[in-house]
Amino acid sequence: MDILIFAGSTRQDSYNRKLAKAAAEIASGQGAQVTLLELADYDIPLYNADLEARGTPPDVIRFKQALHKHAAWIICCPEYNGSYPALLKNALDWASSPVKGDPVWGDGVLPFRGKVVGMCSASPGGLGGLRAQSHLAPLLLNLECWLAPRSHAVSRAADAFDAQGQLIHPQDQQGVQAVLSQVLWAAQRLHA
Numbered sequence: 001m002d003i004l005i006f007a008g009s010t011r012q013d014s015y016n017r018k019l020a021k022a023a024a025e026i027a028s029g030q031g032a033q034v035t036l037l038e039l040a041d042y043d044i045p046l047y048n049a050d051l052e053a054r055g056t057p058p059d060v061i062r063f064k065q066a067l068h069k070h071a072a073w074i075i076c077c078p079e080y081n082g083s084y085p086a087l088l089k090n091a092l093d094w095a096s097s098p099v100k101g102d103p104v105w106g107d108g109v110l111p112f113r114g115k116v117v118g119m120c121s122a123s124p125g126g127l128g129g130l131r132a133q134s135h136l137a138p139l140l141l142n143l144e145c146w147l148a149p150r151s152h153a154v155s156r157a158a159d160a161f162d163a164q165g166q167l168i169h170p171q172d173q174q175g176v177q178a179v180l181s182q183v184l185w186a187a188q189r190l191h192a
Helices: 016-031 051-055 058-069 086-096 130-142 170-190
Strands: 001-009 033-037 073-078 116-122 150-154
Touching: 001 016, 001 058, 001 170, 016 033, 016 073, 016 116, 033 058, 058 086, 073 130, 073 170, 086 130, 116 130, 116 170, 150 170
Parallel strands: 001 033, 001 073, 073 116, 116 150
Antiparallel strands: none
């Protein structure tokens, strides 16, 4: 099973980018074929309908293609002011916007429909980003994704990773592994 893993952050030393990399290694260990996507590799401008009217940016199409290609995803979501970051919202808004006149991407929900998504987060706070997950979930459901009932939040993230970016605490390793297992299990059944 192929799985797409990405963080809603482009910061070089982002806890959620570290979490995405750790999740990718765990998923590979479970036998999954992993695509670790970096939002920094995509030139996605702030969404603007006037800009879109001049043509959907090529990297938005590339992002749509990456989302659509994978039946299973893990999103590692930072928490900014109790919610998910604008970077992630902007990328998802662009990806869900129909490309007028395009026979494939004219359906804005196509990259999302039926995808099995697991949410993880890492935050310096005690809740580990749970509030961001609670805001992201309705957005993903609105886009017709299937959400895994299991999620994981890494609290006190400044002390949760070793120098190589690996998760230190067994409960975090097991929590991420449980989310991955559930996502892969469901995606195999929904997309068999």
